[in-house]
Amino acid sequence: MQRYILRRLLTLIPTLLGISIIVFLVMRLIPGDTISAMIGTQFKLTDAQAQALRAYFGLDKSLPEQYWGWLTAALQGNFGVSVRSGRSVLQEILSRFPLTFELALLATLIAVTVGIPIGLLSAARRGTLLDLGARSFALLGMALPSFLVGTLIIYFLSARLHILPNAGNYVSLWDDPLKNLTQMFFPALTLGLAFSASVMRTTRSAMLEQLNSDYLRTARAKGLPERMIVRRHALRNALIPIITIVGFEAGYLFGGAVIVEDVFALPGVGRLLLNAISQRDYALVQGTVIFIAFIFVLVNLLADIAYTFANPRIRYE
Amino acid sequence: MIRQLRTLPVVAVLLVLFLSLALAGCAPVGAPVAQPDAAATTAAPAEPATPKAGGVLIAARAADAKGLDPHVQTAFSSFRALEQIYEPLLRLNADMNVIPNLAESWAWSEDGKTLALTLRDNVKFHDGTPMTSADVKFSFERILNEATGAASRSFFTAIESIDTPDDYTVVFNLAAPNAALLAAVTNPNSAILSKAWLEGGADPAVDTNGTGPFKLKSWEPDNLMVLEANPDYWQAGLPYLAGIELRTIPDETSILAALRAGEVDWAIINDPRVGVTAATADLTLMRSPALAYHVLQLNATRPQFQDERVRLAISCAIDRQQVLDTASLGEGEVTAPATPLNYRAPLDELTCYTKDVERAQQLLADAGVSDVKFTMIAAADEPPTALAEAQNIQAQLEEIGVTAEIETLELGVYVDRWLKGDFDAAIALNGGNPDPDNMFYRYWHSTGNLNKVAGYSSPAIDALLDDARSTVDVAKRKELYLEIQKQLTAAAPWIWLYVGNEYRPMQKDVMGYTPLNNGSTVYLRETWLNR
DSSP: OHHHHHHHHHHHHHHHHHHHHHHHHHHHHSSOOHHHHHHTTSOOOOHHHHHHHHHHTTTTSOHHHHHHHHHHHHHTTOOOBOTTTOSBHHHHHHHHHHHHHHHHHHHHHHHHHHHHHHHHHHHHTTTSHHHHHHHHHHHHHHHSOHHHHHHHHHHIIIIISOOOSOSSOOOOTTTOHHHHHHHHHHHHHHHHHHHHHHHHHHHHHHHHHHHTSHHHHHHHHTTOOHHHIIIIIIHHHHHHHHHHHHHHHHHHHHTOOHHHHHHTTOOOHHHHHHHHHHTTOHHHHHHHHHHHHHHHHHHHHHHHHHHHHHOTTOOOO | OTTTSOHHHHHHHHHHHHHHHHHHHHSOOSSOOOOOOTTOOOOOOOOOSSOOOOOEEEEEESSOOOOSOTTTOOOHHHHHHHHHHOOOSEEEOTTSOEEESSEEEEEEOTTSOEEEEEEOSSOBOTTSOBOOHHHHHHHHHHHHOGGGTOTTGGGSTTEEEEEEEETTEEEEEESSOOTTHHHHHTSGGGOOOOHHHHHTTOOTTTOOOOOSSEEEEEEETTTEEEEEEOTTOSSTTOOOSSEEEEEEOSOHHHHHHHHHTTSOSEEOBOOHHHHGGGOOTTEEEEEEEEEEEEEEEEOTTSGGGSSHHHHHHHHHHOOHHHHHHHHHTTOSEEOOSSOSTTTOOOGGGSTTOSOOHHHHHHHHHHHTOSOOEEEEEEETTSSTTHHHHHHHHHHHHHTTTOEEEEEEEOHHHHHHHHHHTOOSEEEEEEOOOSSHHHHHHHHHSTTOTTHHHHTOOOHHHHHHHHHHHHOOOHHHHHHHHHHHHHHHHHHOSEEEEEEEEEEEEEETTEESOOOOTTOOOGGGGGOEEOO
16 A cells, blocks of 8 residues: 555656746746736836836746756756745745635535535435436536525624624634634635535435445345445445546645635635736746646645545555 | 434524525625715714824735835735835825835925935944935935846936945936836835945845834745834834734635724725725725825727728727726716826817717718727736726727727736737726826837837827926926827827726724825824724
């Protein structure tokens, strides 16, 4: 197992390298660069001034030269400096990641604790009103865009209850756990509801497949109670696709949920990346995308390891 | 397991949650969204006599500053923060007139080629060092140095040399008279920095050291900027506030929610559709007409627009008030090319400011074209009304048989194409300026650095612009700019539309704030909390 994990971690290297090249090229090919983004249409610079600024940011060198400069520095741990704040890229990302991590974790927890039980219920009571209700819930969850749900929640809180925990005053978990949790609850709920809808559907279809399989027919014939069938056999085997979907979507969440961060004024990784792209803050975009890719790969690795618990026959060499 | 699950409560709770959310959307708001009449502003309550010192103002806006160097930053969001920390020699008051700031008086020489300023002797930088004429000279030289990339450099190229006869006197020697220089000196991009601080190796992109009423305590970009009062500020008694917390809340409706919940004291709202809903009974809303103007830029170098009659036809076919009403809910007013009120031409003296479809069709017939097509570029969300303006214009132009396509671009892409003049037409929100020279010269003079973007020039306009720039007599300048505006609207390289409003909603106990037409928030130094 350890060798397997090590091998997977080693594949990170070519993956991240490939991603860095693609992101680098794409960012440079998009029209507009750091200077034009910085000055905007209130442009009052002469061409000489613009040239001087470009040279200052190293943008006048050739693309391969710029990439090589970035790569050699990155391998030594220096991912550059953000154009906007002057702080190091790593510092920017690490100051935002705990929020995104917490948000993703809470959303995943909500998704799993809501989605799996409802999915089980739905599968067991297939065709009943309960099943219909659950499937409608799933449809609503997937259809309602997160900005709509988020904005409605904020409206309800501020206009009706006259409270708003998310007023641009985010505090981290370490500084004030209670306040932090009140601030994270609604964003996590917004994300979690949509997430739980897909978890529920996957659970339901996986369970249905299991419950109708031959080996369980045998078990029932042998007299095993339904409760044990579901818990001991069906659920465990159904877990495989559930873990897949949870791992996949959680991986995305760990990369930042831009819309929810925007609506609830949370300074997470998603917003960081969005603003960096908008400002053509090349070093920050590069560093952030690679970081997100790294986290995504890690989360999927964790999902793969989780399979072995669900199904002991799966072994990794 | 399933029998053990308490499923009904779970489902019930969820259904209730959804239902209540849905109902929250349907239920009527406490105070219905009032259709405000154009002149109304929820007036600030009558102010008690004495301001109270202390307290931290919690301010919110959607866009954070993009950087800290006052000479380089041009985003409006950056200005709003930097103008608390750094100051220029002169500034504008609520009537957009130039008044003393770090300089207590100024005098032009008779020939208009020398400007002498007397500085205050009690100004200190935040690091405690006093400000002298050496700092002023150094700051302007930094602005003029091309390597700095200073945004206001083009306003000061007339400066040949700067003399500092003593510690508190600065003399600018100009190559030619330039009446607009005074207004340029009030720009936040003309702030005074400390010579010793910069020469000592400080980086203004990362650290700050200004003379302003507030110092930068901390900045987490795109999240929170904390300012604290400058105890040694040269204006005795100011600022009243102990500090300002500038929060970034990207969604303006969330800003409004925060105001309603009492979590935020004061805010900047740009989107008129959100601005109008801020006019509620529990908040004070200050609305002021902006200097920035909405415009449909035509590119006169493109084949379909080379004929002046085609451009004029478009100008005649567009009812500007309708664009204003549709895109900005009527919040604002139709404008002439020069937006400051004391230079704005009366609309009835300009060509085609009244919709005249017949005339438009006649012009097109005269030009011999029947099938004009073009594409307008618009930046997504900048301004928020851009797309709505484009759609309304598209609909209006259909009446005269002109087909306008709309291309929505991401802001960075839009800026790139705009700067290159790579468009048929562009919907833009351009910055205004209290002095029309600073608005017009760089676009309309053939040597202006944005003339390529404007796509049009004429020798007559060149001569008028040069004349107006060097005339100090205000009455004469007004006449010249009136003539320039008439010529511009007759040639119609751009279709000037309207100026919108700036919105500053705040809690009822926030007192002493005065909004300025150029969006400046300098009067936060006189703001106090009645709590």
